[in-house]
Amino acid sequence: MNSIFEQPTILIVDDAKENISILAELLRTEYKIRAAISGEKALEIAFSENPPDLILLDVIMPGIDGYEVCRRLKADPLAKRIPIIFVTGKVNEEEEIFGFNMGAVDYIKKPFNSVIVKARVSMHVELKQYRDYLENMSYIDGLTGIPNRRRFDEYLESTWNLAVRASMSISLIMMDIDLFKQYNDNYGHQGGDTCLAQIAHALSKVIVRKTDLLARYGGEEFVCVLPNTDLDSAFIIAEKLRLAVESLNIPHARSSVGEFVTISVGVATMFPGKNLHNTELISAADRALFISKKSGRNMTSSCVADG
Numbered sequence: 001m002n003s004i005f006e007q008p009t010i011l012i013v014d015d016a017k018e019n020i021s022i023l024a025e026l027l028r029t030e031y032k033i034r035a036a037i038s039g040e041k042a043l044e045i046a047f048s049e050n051p052p053d054l055i056l057l058d059v060i061m062p063g064i065d066g067y068e069v070c071r072r073l074k075a076d077p078l079a080k081r082i083p084i085i086f087v088t089g090k091v092n093e094e095e096e097i098f099g100f101n102m103g104a105v106d107y108i109k110k111p112f113n114s115v116i117v118k119a120r121v122s123m124h125v126e127l128k129q130y131r132d133y134l135e136n137m138s139y140i141d142g143l144t145g146i147p148n149r150r151r152f153d154e155y156l157e158s159t160w161n162l163a164v165r166a167s168m169s170i171s172l173i174m175m176d177i178d179l180f181k182q183y184n185d186n187y188g189h190q191g192g193d194t195c196l197a198q199i200a201h202a203l204s205k206v207i208v209r210k211t212d213l214l215a216r217y218g219g220e221e222f223v224c225v226l227p228n229t230d231l232d233s234a235f236i237i238a239e240k241l242r243l244a245v246e247s248l249n250i251p252h253a254r255s256s257v258g259e260f261v262t263i264s265v266g267v268a269t270m271f272p273g274k275n276l277h278n279t280e281l282i283s284a285a286d287r288a289l290f291i292s293k294k295s296g297r298n299m300t301s302s303c304v305a306d307g
Helices: 017-027 039-046 066-074 093-102 114-138 149-166 180-206 231-246 278-294
Strands: 009-013 032-036 054-058 084-088 106-109 170-177 213-218 221-227 263-270 300-304
Touching: 009 017, 009 039, 017 032, 017 114, 032 039, 039 054, 039 066, 054 066, 054 114, 066 084, 066 093, 084 114, 106 114, 149 170, 149 213, 149 221, 149 278, 170 180, 170 231, 170 278, 180 213, 180 221, 180 231, 221 231, 231 263, 231 300, 263 278, 278 300
Parallel strands: 009 032, 009 054, 054 084, 084 106, 263 300
Antiparallel strands: 170 221, 170 263, 213 221
């Protein structure tokens, strides 16, 4: 999802390279251009870590045609947000209705009219950016400034689906502030809120990959989704997160763990399969977190989930 300050990316999908060249020439001054000459390649790009902001999609192509590409994209929780403009030589009212019902936002007809192409692309890109802005605001936790539980749920589902398609691992880190109730009782809820914000800021500095997501899970719990990450690598990141909180040296007079605020951490890794669900990864990470708490807190435990 691109920022409104970044140059938007347009994916042009057409099995005729001359059509791609014409559209690219019309749009390249205002947009980043990517191209695909097949439905299969279009899906690969759309489901990648850097999806386009809009897709110009030829309807008639060998193999996977435009309608099937559209259907698959609209079935994905994140990819469905990418606006699709169908590109076709001839279209009647019945076909237009069919395309709109599938989720397309517009049609562009061949031969191309440069004014119409630019106007329709510009309109739908601007609408996409505005929707993205509103969605981003609804995905942010008001207290800590990091993504909230809603964003985590949607991102985990989308990342899980990508991991299934790409046959890659996915790791999850769950974190819980040790004895946070006692902290609130001693320092008050305002002090607790300040503590949560400080911890969120420290954790966010550890997460540097664009594909990783740190979120507030609820209360004093935080989570981190790590796509394409094995257990050893995830454990290293988890320890960095734990140490980042410990190094804040936030006083915790009522902690039986130490004189400063600490967190307990659980890590789990899975290779998702079509018959599995991401709740199994969450449960595995939660079990690892439970082990850390029962073993004395302020530590990291790991678990390879079944699957």
